[in-house]
Amino acid sequence: MKPKKEYVILPKSNNDKEVTDLGLGSYIPEGSHRIINKDGSFNVVRKGLSYFETFSVYQWLITMSWLKFGTLIFSSYLLINIFFAFLYYIGGESNFEGIEASTEFHKFLNEFFFSTQTFTTVGYGRINPVGIYSNTISSIESLIGLLSLAVATGLLMGRFVKPAAKIIYSENALIAPYKDITGLQFRIANKRADHQMVDVEADLLISHINDGKVKFDKLTLEYDKITFFTTTWTINHPVTEESPLYGKTEKDLKDSNAEFFILIKGFDDTFAQIVHSRSSYKYNEIIWGAKFVSIYAAPEDGKTIIDLEKISSFTKAELPESKILSAEN
Amino acid sequence: MKPKKEYVILPKSNNDKEVTDLGLGSYIPEGSHRIINKDGSFNVVRKGLSYFETFSVYQWLITMSWLKFGTLIFSSYLLINIFFAFLYYIGGESNFEGIEASTEFHKFLNEFFFSTQTFTTVGYGRINPVGIYSNTISSIESLIGLLSLAVATGLLMGRFVKPAAKIIYSENALIAPYKDITGLQFRIANKRADHQMVDVEADLLISHINDGKVKFDKLTLEYDKITFFTTTWTINHPVTEESPLYGKTEKDLKDSNAEFFILIKGFDDTFAQIVHSRSSYKYNEIIWGAKFVSIYAAPEDGKTIIDLEKISSFTKAELPESKILSAEN
Amino acid sequence: MKPKKEYVILPKSNNDKEVTDLGLGSYIPEGSHRIINKDGSFNVVRKGLSYFETFSVYQWLITMSWLKFGTLIFSSYLLINIFFAFLYYIGGESNFEGIEASTEFHKFLNEFFFSTQTFTTVGYGRINPVGIYSNTISSIESLIGLLSLAVATGLLMGRFVKPAAKIIYSENALIAPYKDITGLQFRIANKRADHQMVDVEADLLISHINDGKVKFDKLTLEYDKITFFTTTWTINHPVTEESPLYGKTEKDLKDSNAEFFILIKGFDDTFAQIVHSRSSYKYNEIIWGAKFVSIYAAPEDGKTIIDLEKISSFTKAELPESKILSAEN
């Protein structure tokens, strides 16, 4: 039940703060500001590298919303065809067979639609290139069309098969009675009904200010791994004497600007890959003296029923005396 | 040989049942109802989230049968083309060149087939768009056709490359003689002749009611990992004094509504990924006093022959006295 | 240095052989027959399941040679187009525009080429469908063409991105002097110059007959993991007193029909996946009293030079007395 050694940052007498660069920084934001947002993203800004050095086009295209992605596809299609229509228009009408247009705008339109027919390789052929110029450009355009299809296929697959856990976290973490001591508890559930998770592991860390120093500690869990994650999991850190929370009050957590970080990892049945999820609780999201209410409804037809609306529901609960002090004591 | 600590739920005096949320619920269905079905799916119903929050279209398209998938593809193709044919029909005949039709229905048919030629980008061109309206719509349709191809490619690959173990389990688990005690044994084989599995691990858990409480325990295995999984593997839980099964009778397992859960994990040669398989045995699928018969036929040409029809075959076997009691004692 | 417990099959007094189903069977083929072939495949035949239950089309298409795959693609293309040409031919000439043929065979040929133009969606349009029958069939054929493209894309990617280690094994394993005892040694190298492997692990097992029983034992390695696998790795099993080889002679290995199994696993730089490789040495591939010669040539420009032609080269070496006995003693 001792915290794993490799994570605990012991007080170091003659050591400057650089050595505590363990991936989460050496600064704890105050008040409601946080290091890890509820959605798992990090409040870190990088400077010193140009935008292009850190930017990944692929990543951007994979993670944007479907609406944005669709809009991007359609407007790229429009722009590419306007560009090629312009090239065809420059070449002049004599480069084509089948253009029937009375005005310059209609000619351009004809060439725009010819371009779409070339880019998508539909190639009806009523309008078709006769000169070297138009033939050369259209042979390039149809190749670009095919390559764009290849890229679109890759992007769509990347968007579909983006392995990530969808975990629902209880809104608050609780300081709850546990055996004859207390436990820091929160509850998680798998949001996806059709993706089973197995071999799920949890990591819980705390960042707090201790003797004026930023400290990160790993918190030991009652169970840090479960085999099947079908219903819910109440993750529990028992506040034993070894816990950095031992003897701490609600005010202590506030004064030390505490934030709890969670990393959930597990094997996703559908993706056949390890997926993970991150979240955090700030000190003001901790409820002292409470316990979660059951998430189970009465079973039907021998089936377990869980009601995910209750994932955050708790009731008041008496904490044992003198082990961990309640607020303002 | 002691059960791993993190899985065993010890009786807790002052703790309510929420803390036992270890992913499999706090309810054990009675009789032949079960938590994990033989095919590895879970008997859990989720409420409190809307259908769309938990539903994944991709997952649905990937896991449906090939017949359903084919039907869906063809009917989508039909509907999309009826929709576009309708749009072309609205635009009127003058928007097209090459339509030769005497009746309105034939005109619609002409436009339907023009639509299929556009969507698939085959574009013969006899019928082709001349107006702005029909050209605009057909340029959109051909783009949608290409994107549909990209999506279809992604879905087909997802359907092909769906890494999952295909494990055959013996129909029953046996309480068999093992050394001078007994063992709970079941037998598995790899169904796929062309997918080798290596580094295969097994987890065995039991859910039962103990002193009126739902308990989940991990059962220690004689071997919990094998390097090569080419033939079969008889997974064996020795019923030592540390086992939760120690001293239990057939009636005890029935009264405690016992169910055994299995998780098999291994590295699949072909997918180059970890795959897994789940199953379970309910108390009434346990045979007391039996042992598996050999699955091996006489070797031929120096080759080991296994007969998978015998995977579930067993014969009666005397259990040692006074270690684990037989039924109704 | 003690063998890991979970692999070692201890002699069991009252236990029948089924319990030794640890994935490699309960039969050791004699003479030059082997359980694992040099290329890593297994000499196991499955019966009791129909061919279709164990056969995976995808797996078959992914692993066949490029020549076979190409032949299959082209002959499928031919057959599909003959089939559709036949359907078009049945419909009659009046269903098409643009067929210019004097004989029935030329008509069929015209329809065959129209079919290829439809299947590939090239759709020149000189020959094009005018009737409902031909239009319906060609709209189905072009859809099938697109879906075939999607399938081909999936198969080609599966063939390209088939993560597997390409390991070269020394032809023989050696009983070599090691410190003041002996070691069973063999040498491996990464065949692929452009795929780096890191965190490479090795497993070594032996199957032999002991007191008339088939036994599988894990052999402890001097190093069972290396961080970088850039040059070669001489895998060494020190024959200490705990080794199942301790005190064994060349004749003992022959009499016990010994076969050594190897499983190599590592992280492949290019695939960003774990890959593995299997092989085996039969007792008659063991050289007693030899050591490998250096595989390194003189370094050039500060670069390490390895000569993979020497991977199997060894010289005679004196074995220490009385530790492990040489042949015929």
Place this chain on the structure above:
Amino acid sequence: MKPKKEYVILPKSNNDKEVTDLGLGSYIPEGSHRIINKDGSFNVVRKGLSYFETFSVYQWLITMSWLKFGTLIFSSYLLINIFFAFLYYIGGESNFEGIEASTEFHKFLNEFFFSTQTFTTVGYGRINPVGIYSNTISSIESLIGLLSLAVATGLLMGRFVKPAAKIIYSENALIAPYKDITGLQFRIANKRADHQMVDVEADLLISHINDGKVKFDKLTLEYDKITFFTTTWTINHPVTEESPLYGKTEKDLKDSNAEFFILIKGFDDTFAQIVHSRSSYKYNEIIWGAKFVSIYAAPEDGKTIIDLEKISSFTKAELPESKILSAEN
């Protein structure tokens, strides 16, 4: 804090150097030459296998620059179409309908453009094949076109989804004060702003010449794993009495031709895969008596600001006496 046993190569009395084949060779290049380059590639040359045995076309196409890849695509397109245009040209003009050309060169050009229209399946149809010869060749060309598209799709996806860590390493490693001893320290950061890494592990090895023998040792790290890798990580090897660096001077490292190897592994959020990165420091890239300056700027809006331009910045720092001796002592 003891080095892991499996990596440390102990001095062996009667053992020749082959046994030290632990993947990095048995030769340490002198001066500024190195075993692992700064970009993680290895200075190893393989001989004894033909070029084709070790060469992987796929790997080559996946790793070449985008410029080269684009050039290759376009020139292949050109060459394929010239080849088919030549085949069509051989067949003669009578095999085609719609060729309007006064010179032989124009005829060839017509057939070249017809070829591009066939390969990309755009198939306008003005020029179209009428004879058996041209129809046969164009039906083959359009199939090849489709298969090329399938290959291109696979290659583009392989190029996009190439999971690899982009780690920035500090230019130098430092011998810095640590507690009351010293530590070998270097600093890393994640270059990608949009790829979070979790569960990041580090391995540090040293190659040096010891008593005339090449030795590889694993160096123990203060922390060898961090949960979140959002900002930076200062990797620290404390030079305790167990360290192979204990008591060594700057001159010692030079004389032993020391090189430090680093392997970083972690789970990449976006790829949902383990990625890794390699690098090394040669003895002349070690700064004695220095410590890294803070990389953190003043936080803004509760956000941690890191300035990656400072990743290599250090200041002079006094080393504790008599523990590890500074240069030229």
